[in-house]
Amino acid sequence: MRNIRLRLAYDGTRYVGWQVQPNGQSVQACLEQAIEQLTGTATRVTAAGRTDSGVHAVGQVANFATASNIPCSNIRSGLQHFLPDEIVVVEVDEVSEEFHATYSATGKWYRYVIHNARPRHPFLGNYAWQYEADLDIEAMQAAAERLIGTHDFRAFETQHPNRASSVRTVDRLDVTRHDQFSTWSLWPVDTEPVTDNGPFIWIDIAADGFLYNMVRAITGTLVQVGRGRMTADQLAAVLADGTRDDAGETAPACGLYLMRVEYDGETIASPDPGSS
Amino acid sequence: MRNIRLRLAYDGTRYVGWQVQPNGQSVQACLEQAIEQLTGTATRVTAAGRTDSGVHAVGQVANFATASNIPCSNIRSGLQHFLPDEIVVVEVDEVSEEFHATYSATGKWYRYVIHNARPRHPFLGNYAWQYEADLDIEAMQAAAERLIGTHDFRAFETQHPNRASSVRTVDRLDVTRHDQFSTWSLWPVDTEPVTDNGPFIWIDIAADGFLYNMVRAITGTLVQVGRGRMTADQLAAVLADGTRDDAGETAPACGLYLMRVEYDGETIASPDPGSS
Numbered sequence: 074m075r076n077i078r079l080r081l082a083y084d085g086t087r088y089v090g091w092q093v094q095p096n097g098q099s100v101q102a103c104l105e106q107a108i109e110q111l112t113g114t115a116t117r118v119t120a121a122g123r124t125d126s127g128v129h130a131v132g133q134v135a136n137f138a139t140a141s142n143i144p145c146s147n148i149r150s151g152l153q154h155f156l157p158d159e160i161v162v163v164e165v166d167e168v169s170e171e172f173h174a175t176y177s178a179t180g181k182w183y184r185y186v187i188h189n190a191r192p193r194h195p196f197l198g199n200y201a202w203q204y205e206a207d208l209d210i211e212a213m214q215a216a217a218e219r220l221i222g223t224h225d226f227r228a229f230e231t232q233h234p235n236r237a238s239s240v241r242t243v244d245r246l247d248v249t250r251h252d253q254f255s256t257w258s259l260w261p262v263d264t265e266p267v268t269d270n271g272p273f274i275w276i277d278i279a280a281d282g283f284l285y286n287m288v289r290a291i292t293g294t295l296v297q298v299g300r301g302r303m304t305a306d307q308l309a310a311v312l313a314d315g316t317r318d319d320a321g322e323t324a325p326a327c328g329l330y331l332m333r334v335e336y337d338g339e340t341i342a343s344p345d346p347g348s349s
Numbered sequence: 350m351r352n353i354r355l356r357l358a359y360d361g362t363r364y365v366g367w368q369v370q371p372n373g374q375s376v377q378a379c380l381e382q383a384i385e386q387l388t389g390t391a392t393r394v395t396a397a398g399r400t401d402s403g404v405h406a407v408g409q410v411a412n413f414a415t416a417s418n419i420p421c422s423n424i425r426s427g428l429q430h431f432l433p434d435e436i437v438v439v440e441v442d443e444v445s446e447e448f449h450a451t452y453s454a455t456g457k458w459y460r461y462v463i464h465n466a467r468p469r470h471p472f473l474g475n476y477a478w479q480y481e482a483d484l485d486i487e488a489m490q491a492a493a494e495r496l497i498g499t500h501d502f503r504a505f506e507t508q509h510p511n512r513a514s515s516v517r518t519v520d521r522l523d524v525t526r527h528d529q530f531s532t533w534s535l536w537p538v539d540t541e542p543v544t545d546n547g548p549f550i551w552i553d554i555a556a557d558g559f560l561y562n563m564v565r566a567i568t569g570t571l572v573q574v575g576r577g578r579m580t581a582d583q584l585a586a587v588l589a590d591g592t593r594d595d596a597g598e599t600a601p602a603c604g605l606y607l608m609r610v611e612y613d614g615e616t617i618a619s620p621d622p623g624s625s
Contacts, residue, residue: 082470082471083471084471084472084474129471129472153468158469158471158474158479159471159472159474160471161468161469161470161471162468192429192437192438192439193437194358194437195359195360195405195434195435195436195437196360196405196435196476198360198434198435200472203434
């Protein structure tokens with residue numbers, strides 16, 4: 074059997090998330106149907122990150138086993154033919170039998186996008202958290218640094234599944250402002266940028282792994298810091314105490330993007346806003 | 350009665366278009382409901398451009414008469430409160446009784462956005478025409494110049510309603526490439542830009558008025574030129590002959606944006622890609 078690896082990008086708006094669910098269409102089900110249509114064999118697909126309903130992916134990684142001899146480039150175009158437009162197969166390659174998209178992953182990078190401007194943007198309802206009140210990103214960045222390193226992140230997990238550990242290592246946590254995320258060139262009207270540095274806030278987080286809703290809980294908490302309602306010391310205390318109710322709200326799913334998955338020997342792209 | 354002018358931006362994806370229709374939700378109906386909720390009086394709203402289903406607006410202009418004394422800034426926030434998220438009231442002002450959003454308009458500027466890259470972009474299905482084959486925009490620009498000026502544009506009208514004239518004056522028609530339109534900063538993966546100058550093509554057209562589907566028919570025809578299937582001379586002949594079937598297909602609605610409406614004494618913003 075060949076082991077085929079996919080890099081996927083998708084718009085999560087219309088999906089119940091990555092994983093097959095009884096209550097709606099999942100990205101996994103669409104992909105498994107497409108593989109069956111292409112190869113003639115019912116096939117299970119595994120992904121690096123089980124993105125939730127409404128969460129998007131730019132660099133999701135998945136793999137599946139197949140006896141098919143179809144070359145990788147034809148797998149790409151063939152799957153794309155059977156997939157809905159919101160799911161794009163960016164890259165296909167064949168990897169060793171040991172590769173497992175979930176268990177082989179050594180790190181992931183997520184980006185959370187906030188549109189921090191008035192008025193709200195009509196095209197961004199599904200693609201960013203539209204937050205109208207002024208946010209102090211210098212305070213957010215200073216607080217974010219308290220989360221870097223190896224910690225028990227249980228305060229930033231909205232459910233507590235039966236896990237061995239809620240300890241994770243955050244390698245990078247950057248809060249930056251940008252002029253563009255999106256339809257900006259289509260937006261010559263007078264938005265009211267909250268600062269001089271652009272209406273978009275990107276929160277880029279790279280870690281060895283993430284708890285359930287961890288990026289969204291960290292985002293909601295950093296927004297409290299940005300509003301001046303929580304200090305960096307208070308955020309550090311929330312982390313130390315591990316009580317979810319002390320942290321901020323879980324930010325909406327629509328602003329979250331799985332950017333890249335890292336595997337040993339393959340470098341995750343640096344979340345350098347200038348280069349992407 | 351006061352005469353209130355609105356500047357509106359909206360995502361046309363979920364709507365049957367501006368105008369009230371029996372078969373679905375219209376932007377006009379949403380706005381009229383919001384005005385009635387705010388003022389307590391059933392009110393008719395008129396817009397500068399009757400955008401079709403799926404067509405977006407960044408700078409639509411509308412007006413309505415009201416006996417209400419609500420200040421303009423409160424009209425803005427009040428209407429926004431009652432409107433769905435995809436319809437944004439950008440600006441509200443009070444104008445003279447003579448102002449009529451449709452009949453007072455002296456010009457309009459539309460932009461058509463093509464995403465000219467492989468693979469397709471999962472987030473752009475509703476916001477651009479995704480066209481994978483290489484397009485020569487220098488040829489498109491050279492042909493576009495044959496359309497500038499005062500001509501009978503009946504070859505670029507998909508229906509021929511009972512109109513006095515299909516003569517219009519195109520003041521500006523620019524075909525340009527761009528790195529960004531949209532979620533670019535979210536797209537660090539290896540797209541395959543068709544040229545060095547970015548995957549987005551903007552077709553900016555400013556005219557004194559537009560026939561039904563005129564921008565989309567011109568776009569579809571310019572794309573034939575960009576593919577090398579039609580020369581500038583052939584396009585000029587299509588314009589002169591006035592036969593719709595000789596021109597290109599009508600480009601999809603999703604790539605079209607009403608950017609700005611011009612009224613006498615008020616300058617339409619220059620469709621200068623660099624400044625927007």
